[in-house]
Amino acid sequence: MSNDASTASGMSSSEIRNFTLNFGPQHPAAHGVLRLILEMDGETIDRADPHIGLLHRGTEKLAEQRMFNQSIPYMDRLDYVSMMCNEHAYVMTIEKLLGIEVPERAQYIRVMYDEITRILNHLMWLGTHALDVGAMTVFLYCFREREDLMDLYEAVSGARMHAAYYRPGGVYRDLPDEMPKHKPNQWRSEADLKAQNVGRDGSVLDFIENFTERFPALVDEYETLLTDNRIWKQRTVDIGIVDADLAKQLGFTGPMLRGSGVAWDLRRKEPYEVYDKLDFDIPVGVTGDCYDRYLVRIEEMRQSNHIIKQCAAWLQQNPGPVISSDLKVAPPARADMKEGMESLIHHFKYFTEGYSVPEGEAYAAVEHPKGEFGTYILSDGANKPYRLKIRAPGFAHLSAMDEMVKGHMLADVVAVIGTMDVVFGEIDR
Amino acid sequence: MALTDDTLQERLEEQFEELDLIITDANGELTVEVAAADYLEFCLALRDKPQFQMEQAVDLCGVDYLDYGKEANTPWIGQRYAVVLHLISYRLNERLRVRCFVEDDDFPVIPSVIEIWKSVNWYEREAFDLMGIIFDGHPDLRRILTDYGFVGHPLRKDFPMLGNVEMRYDEIKGRVIYEPVTIDERVNTPRVVRKDNRYV
Numbered sequence: 001m002s003n004d005a006s007t008a009s010g011m012s013s014s015e016i017r018n019f020t021l022n023f024g025p026q027h028p029a030a031h032g033v034l035r036l037i038l039e040m041d042g043e044t045i046d047r048a049d050p051h052i053g054l055l056h057r058g059t060e061k062l063a064e065q066r067m068f069n070q071s072i073p074y075m076d077r078l079d080y081v082s083m084m085c086n087e088h089a090y091v092m093t094i095e096k097l098l099g100i101e102v103p104e105r106a107q108y109i110r111v112m113y114d115e116i117t118r119i120l121n122h123l124m125w126l127g128t129h130a131l132d133v134g135a136m137t138v139f140l141y142c143f144r145e146r147e148d149l150m151d152l153y154e155a156v157s158g159a160r161m162h163a164a165y166y167r168p169g170g171v172y173r174d175l176p177d178e179m180p181k182h183k184p185n186q187w188r189s190e191a192d193l194k195a196q197n198v199g200r201d202g203s204v205l206d207f208i209e210n211f212t213e214r215f216p217a218l219v220d221e222y223e224t225l226l227t228d229n230r231i232w233k234q235r236t237v238d239i240g241i242v243d244a245d246l247a248k249q250l251g252f253t254g255p256m257l258r259g260s261g262v263a264w265d266l267r268r269k270e271p272y273e274v275y276d277k278l279d280f281d282i283p284v285g286v287t288g289d290c291y292d293r294y295l296v297r298i299e300e301m302r303q304s305n306h307i308i309k310q311c312a313a314w315l316q317q318n319p320g321p322v323i324s325s326d327l328k329v330a331p332p333a334r335a336d337m338k339e340g341m342e343s344l345i346h347h348f349k350y351f352t353e354g355y356s357v358p359e360g361e362a363y364a365a366v367e368h369p370k371g372e373f374g375t376y377i378l379s380d381g382a383n384k385p386y387r388l389k390i391r392a393p394g395f396a397h398l399s400a401m402d403e404m405v406k407g408h409m410l411a412d413v414v415a416v417i418g419t420m421d422v423v424f425g426e427i428d429r
Numbered sequence: 430m431a432l433t434d435d436t437l438q439e440r441l442e443e444q445f446e447e448l449d450l451i452i453t454d455a456n457g458e459l460t461v462e463v464a465a466a467d468y469l470e471f472c473l474a475l476r477d478k479p480q481f482q483m484e485q486a487v488d489l490c491g492v493d494y495l496d497y498g499k500e501a502n503t504p505w506i507g508q509r510y511a512v513v514l515h516l517i518s519y520r521l522n523e524r525l526r527v528r529c530f531v532e533d534d535d536f537p538v539i540p541s542v543i544e545i546w547k548s549v550n551w552y553e554r555e556a557f558d559l560m561g562i563i564f565d566g567h568p569d570l571r572r573i574l575t576d577y578g579f580v581g582h583p584l585r586k587d588f589p590m591l592g593n594v595e596m597r598y599d600e601i602k603g604r605v606i607y608e609p610v611t612i613d614e615r616v617n618t619p620r621v622v623r624k625d626n627r628y629v
Contacts, residue, residue, distance in 0.1 A: 060559075380498055389490040399551035
């Protein structure tokens, strides 16, 4: 490429200066396995053709062969930086088909973990986006906080990422009374250990409250690195502008749509779970460029923090069940199963055959950190879905790649990939 | 989706009296079945008429009804393929699902709605790739998710879950080769339909 470029620049302007450039599939700025075929006129993009599917695992086909609950872990692996939100859309669709109620405490837990996931996702996005655009430090800062949030995942589900915590009818178990602590070892000094265990003396909820106290100052820290940074602004302001009408046409949702000035958020417009009882704002951009989308996501982190705080306060006050008591769709308590015949039968049927979902179809969507993440399930009455369609926000966003980078320089492609927040797990499914 | 206005059904019936629509309201969602011949015209009206204003196609997917109802011994009669479109109106805060059965089972062709909603571009490519439905009028109907040179449409019900070919590196030929699959499919949990008295 560099050879071609140097010979081309030596040519007179009347000669053709068009190149086809292959970007990826293994490229540090491609956020996974994106292969882009760029048709360029000098350093300007004429046409971008993303080739996707390199991470296609056939989740939809696999789900057709599995009981409803067996597909929950597959949902984690779709958008693997916002795991619980994916599960949420899936279990909500099943709940809709089954027509079951979720206990209020489970709804609060879900909302709280959705928002933790949103911060988790936005931190990942911010770190990698800044890294691509040339700011290394932010990446290190973001991953420091991600560690705390991953510990929260681990505390409730046992897994740092692929939690499988949400279940139709509620969540797998209640929040533990004790937050796990880092243990002393030969590589960790006394002082380090103390610093790492800050806020971990009480329950998981205490640690979450401690985190929400600390987090706004940390967001300020990221902002001091970027918001007024001249290089950051040169790389993002007026790059990849999408106006409101075009954003709707192109299928944008979430921060991509709000960055273009459309005040649309499923948490407000189609409130699910307990979002209608919570106080939070929806940030909206003005110009629809990469910088606005950056500002929207930063503000979303602050709002998420505010929501987590409200949920944690409610959960401290209100104990209760966290999963439906309907034994056809939720397993019985372990102790009951050991003693009661009926519970044993329910337990056996639940884990071997699953539950049959009434014939019909449903689509449920959540405000996922990346946009509208929905699942459409068509059921013929069996214990497995007849057809599962996953509506991934990144898929629609990436399809607008051509539209967004046309006329921009090659280096801006990296900024646009970053602003889309693409994760191939959900795009390729 | 719970917010879908109750009058949407009435507005649809009023506007499209002459079309043979089947409207169902289930789980708080409205589904409209439209004949393939009216599909394009219907979609255009949904976008442009002030009482619908469906500005965005949120999702489009293909469905293969080949095995539908097999376990319950009520085999599917009717067309095999359908296209399911999820629409949203931002101004009216309404959603609508449109289903259109594709006329011919052997060579399923349906008009593309890409001129109406740009966002269906990749969704139609995906439905073509995975389900083999051909969208007439789509400018760039290539495979999207499967491998370059892939044969078959994996989400069709008669496509085996394990696929037809497996891939390995051949030392002698010095390249990757494809061979028929050597493993057997194993079903751990059979697919069953249970009448559940809670829902009667």
